[in-house]
Amino acid sequence: MNKSMLFAGTGGQGVVSLGKIVATAALKDVPYITYYPSYGAEVRGGTANCQIVLAEKEIASPVSEVFDIILLLNQASLDKFIGQASPTATIIVNSTICSKIPDDPRIIKIDASKIAIDLNNPRGANLVMLGAMAKLDTTLSVENLELAIKDKFKGKKDAVIAGNLQCFQKGQDLS
């Protein structure tokens, strides 16, 4: 196993959180993990992305040029990163926000932002996307991902945790 993942969107959409959740979920079973965020000048409305590599063997470069799994939360990220998908990549696109989605059999469209809004948790679109990913790629177990989500929102109100788990569940149901 050697999986490289990219999560990209606009600042505030929770792509960095998504990366931390996935890295945390991998901690139990995956021998080697690297997580690398874009950092610094990104703010709400700017661009944000993070990369994760999961591997059986020691990871040489923590940064990939080609990705096996790509989650794209906005149009700018789609335009920028679609060319870095491997020929067999799983590409999940937030179709609520992205209007110009190329005709590509690797792309799975998820109406993530709308679903999150319908669930009364507009900031949970990232977890809807993660749910879809968990269904399509079983590198990480749903159980470990759920534990990582709970860990990420540790200390928050129960309703917040439940709302985020609901988004994650809904994403799995869709794909």
Next chain:
Amino acid sequence: MKRILMTGNDGIGKGAVDAGCDCYFGYPITPQNELTAYMSLHMPMNDRVFIQAESEIAAVNMVYGASAAGKRTMTSSSSPGLSLKLEGISYMAGSELPAVIVNVQRGGPGLGNIAPSQADYFQAVKGGGHGDYNSIVLAPNSVQEMYDLTVLAFDLADKYRMPVMVLSDGRIGQMMEPMTVKENYKPTLIDKPWALNGCKGRKPNKVWSLKLGDGELEEHNIKLQAKYKEIKNQEVLFDEYMIDDCDTLLVAYGTSARIARGAIDIARKKGQKVGLLRPITLWPFPKDKIEELSTKVNKIITIEMSAGQMLEDVQLAVKGQCPVEFVGRMGGAIPTEQSIIEKI
């Protein structure tokens, strides 16, 4: 051993706390802010001292003071901030004071940018400040080594009574990896009979870099150089990857070494015999090992995120015994595996 997920910057912080760092003094700068934030939380939690100073210069001079008092102490910054600390580092070298200095490098010169870089190599390994001195320079290439080498830095600083630098970059500082920590670790602290910790019942100590007496300063320099010679004999650290049969040798440290390793894995699949020598101590530099290898390989390629700084030390070690080529990017850019493969 429990695995925890941490950023490289946090890994340094955790290493410092575990190594018994008594006092941290710093001033914020990207891309090392997670470290300052970590220390602001964990130093008070462990009844230690955290001070966010009014400037980098103030911070390094606080380190001087705490070190003179016999405490384990550190400061951290990134490239432009590190330049400001050089006067203090030179004073500590002159006064033979142990301290740990962290530089999470970013692109330069000037304010540059906040992207990862290795362009402070010369500044780190050639002294940096004024006068004939060196600092031991440790170059981690993973979050685990950010932790391990920070612990080592405190021990080496005390052992040789001198500043020890952890030279990292924004990429390793920002990335997260699993690491294992030393559980219930108790640092081995050595006596500091020279420390300014109250002279009741003994002769007063003096920690001072001004030596105005006739011949006094040269004598002091001879003593310092003898110490540096001992370090060169005793403390060289490096890592090898697939060098036994290689005919092309890559030399790289830190982030560049990770990328070099990725390039080697690709080249090996194509049947090319490539290996990596990764200096862990940049000063003292593993020049004897590189000299030995230069007689066995067809060529050496140095890879850096700079215009070619360590390249000069590699060339000095090789003494013209084989060609030395270079792959590098500047200003916060990072070499790709592909650019290395093309050079192989």
